[in-house]
Amino acid sequence: MIRLRSAAESTFGGLPGAFWWLWIGTLVNRIGGFVLPFFAFYVTGPLHRSAALAGAVAALFGAGAAVSGVVGGVLADRIGRKPTLVGSQLANAVTIVVLGYARSPWALALGALMVGLATNAFRPAQNAMIADMVPVGDRVRAYALNFWAINLGFSFSMAAVGLVTQFGYRTLFYADAATTTLCALLIAVLVPDSTPVATVRARASSSAKRDGDGHSRDGLGTVLRDRTFVAFVATTFLLLIVFMQINAALPMAMSASGLSAAQFGRISAINGVLIVLLQMPVTRLLKRYREGRVLAGAGLVIGAGFGLLAFGQSIEMYVLCVVVMTLGEIGNTPTGQAVSARLSQDHLRGRYQGVYQLAWTLSQVVAPLVGGVVISAYGGTPLWIGCFAVTALTALAFLRIGKQVERRVAVARSAEVEQTRQAQSSAQIADGQQPEFATA
Template sequence: MRVLGLPWAYWIVWVVVLVIAIGRFVPPLLATYLTTDRELPASSAGLIISVFGVGGVLSSLVGGYLADRYGHVPVVVWSQAASAGALCLIALELGHLALVAVLFAYGFSSHLANPALNAMIVGRVPPQDRERAFTLNTWALNLGFAVGPLCASWVAVRSFSLVFYLEAALLLAAAIVVCLWLGRASVTRSDAIILTVPETLTTLRRDWVFLSFSLTMVALMAVYLQAFTTLPMILAEEGLPVSFYGLLMAMNGGLLCLLSVPFVRVMDRIANKTVLLHAGVLLIGAGYVVELGADARWHHAVAMALWTLAELAIFPVAWTIVSDLAPDRMLGTYLGVGGMYLAGGHVVAAGLGGTLLELVGPRGLHLVCLGVLVLVSVAFGLQSGGRRDREQSGRDRALRRVVRPTPVPCP
C-alpha cells in the first residue's frame, strides 16, 4: 500500500518522527516552569535548559555510528525508551544539578534516533522518491513543533508533571509500533564488515567529496540561521516588540506546514539537485536583499517567507545527497554528520553573527551574508561534477537494496 506515492513503512517512520517532534516542547515549557514555579532568574533557567541542546549535538554522530553497528530499529527503540525514562524523571521535583543531568540525558537520547530514522527512510524509499520523503519528513517535524507546545501548555494548566508522563507514554507507544511493524528488517548491508570508531573517522576524513559538501552546508546554515540569531537583535534595535518576532516564527512554522505537501510536486519536476540547491541559495539571498532596505514590518515578513521557501528547497535535497554519497555500511554515520549541519551552522551563526552585527551593523552583516552566499553557490557548482558519479552509484545500489519489510518481532 502506498500513500502519496510512498510505502506504508515510510509512514510508520513518519509517525515516530512526529511523536518525537511533539516531545521537543520540553525546553520552552521548562523555561516557564523554572521561572514561575521554581522562581529562578531567566539567566539561570536559560543555562539549565541549554544542556538539552548540547546533548542533542553530541548524540547525532554517536547515533549514526550505533545505527550502523547495531541496526536502525534497536537504536530507535533504545532512544525512545531512554527518552521516556528521562521525561518521567523531569516530572519529579529534582534539584537543579539533577535536572541539568537529566535534561542533558533527554537531549542526548531524544536526538539519538535521528540518524537511524533517516536511514530507515532511505532504506525503504526508492531513490527517485527520496526528496518527496524528506520533504514530508520536514512536515512531520514542523507539525510536531507546532502541536507539541500547544497541547503541552493546555495540559500544563492542570499539571506540569502530567505533560511529561503523557509524552513518555507516546514515546513508548512509538517504540512498540517500530518493533512490531518494522522489526529487524531495517538494515541491509552490501557486506558484513562493521567498522570500528577509528576506521569510521578515517573514512570520513578521506572522503573529500562529502567533507567539502558538508563544510559548504555548514556555511550556508550559518547564513540562513542569522534569521534565528541576529534578526531578533536587529528587530529590537528598530524598536519592534518581541511579539512581532514571535509572529514571524509562527509564520515560518505555518508556511512550512502548509507548503510541504504542495512543494512535493515541485520537487518531482526538478531532477537536478544542484538546481534546487542554487534556488535555495537564491531565495536566502533575496531575503537579505529585502532586509537591506527593510523599514517596515512587512519587509521583514517578506524576508522570512523567502527564507522559509529556501528551507523547503534545501533540506530535503541535502538529506538526499548525503544518503546517496554514503557507503552502505556507513549510512547512519553519514546521516549523523548531516544532522550536525544545523548545529554547526548555529554555532557559527551565533558566534560570528553577533560580533559582525556589533562591528559593522545590520547592513554590513547582511552584505557579508550575501558575499558568503555567492561563495556557497560557486562551491555547489564546483562540487556538482565530483558528486554526480558518486550520487548515481549510490542510487544504483539503493535500487538493489530498498527494504520491503514484513512484521518481525523485536528481540
C-alpha cells in the first residue's frame, strides 16, 4: 500500500493545478477526436470517392498542419499561449463542422486544408505552456502525462466511434467539434495565461530590435540559427520517418502477408493500450538517465521493433514488432518534447516548439512515400533492415546532441549564478557594505 501511494505521488504529485486543467482539456479534446482517424474511410466509404482523392485530401491536411504548427508557435510568443490555445481550438471546431458538409472533391480538399491549418496551431502553444508552468526537473513527467492523456482519449474515441456513427456519420463531426469547443472553454476559464514576462517585454520592445528592412532580428531566424536545436529537429525527423512506418509500410506488409483489415486494427490497437498501461511506470524508470541516452536508446528500440520483421512476417512477429516499437515511443516522445523546451529561450519557446512540430508533420508526409517506394522496388526485408540502420545513426546523433545540451545548460546555470552574485554585490555596495564574496 505504501509503495502504491509512493508511486502515485511520484507520478501525479507536485505539479501545478493549472497543468491539470490543461491535462483535462487535452483528455476531453482527444475523447472526441473522431474525424481525422476515420476520414479516409469516410471519403472512400459513405462518400464513395476514390482512394486517390482520399490520399490527396490527407496530404493537404498534412500540409496545413505543417504550416499551422509554425504559425501557432509564432502566435504563442506574439499574442500569448492562452489566446493561441483558445483561438486555435475554436477555429478547429468551426472547420470540422464545415468539413462535415463537404461533398465535392474541391470542397473536401479545401475543408481538409482548413482543418489542418487550424488543428496543429494548438500543439506548440500547449507544449510551451507546459514548459512555462512546470519546473525543469518535472517536465519529462508532465509531457509524459500529456502524452498519456492523448492516448487515453484516443483509445476511448476509437471504442466509441461505432456507437456515434449509429446516429449518422455527420454526428462524428459535431461530436468532435463539441469536445474541441469544451476544451477551449476549459482553458479559457480555468487555465491562466503562462506567457513569461520575458516574452511580453520582448514583444513590447520588438520595434527596437528591427533591422534596416524593418524585420525583427529575434524571431524564427534565431531558432533556425541554433545549430544544436536544428540538429536535434533533423535527427528527430529521421527517427520519425522510421516510426511513422507503423501507419505507412506496416499495413502494406500486413496486407501482402494476407492479414485482414480487422487484424491490422487489432494489432495496431496494442500500441495505444500499451501506452496507457506503461507510459507513466516507464517514465519513472527512465528519469534516472540523461535525456540524450534516453533518446538514443528509445530510437534503437523503435528500430529494433521494425527490424524484427526481417526475420519473419507472421502475425506473431507483427504483434512483437508493435510491442517493441511502442516501448521505444514511450521513451522518445515526452523526452523529445522536454529537450525542445530545455533548448529554447523563454520568449521564443513557442517558436521552438513550432519548429519541433515540423519534424512530426513532415514525417507523416515523407514516411508513406519512403515506405511505399522501398517496398515496391525491393520488398519488405530491405526496408526493415534500413529502419534499424537509420535508428542506429540517430542514436549516435542523439548521444552527441545530449552532450551539447548538457554543456549549454551548465553554461546557462553558471551565467545565472554570476548574475545573482553581481546583483548581490551591487546591493551590498549600495548599502555601504563590503561584498561577502569579494576577493583580496
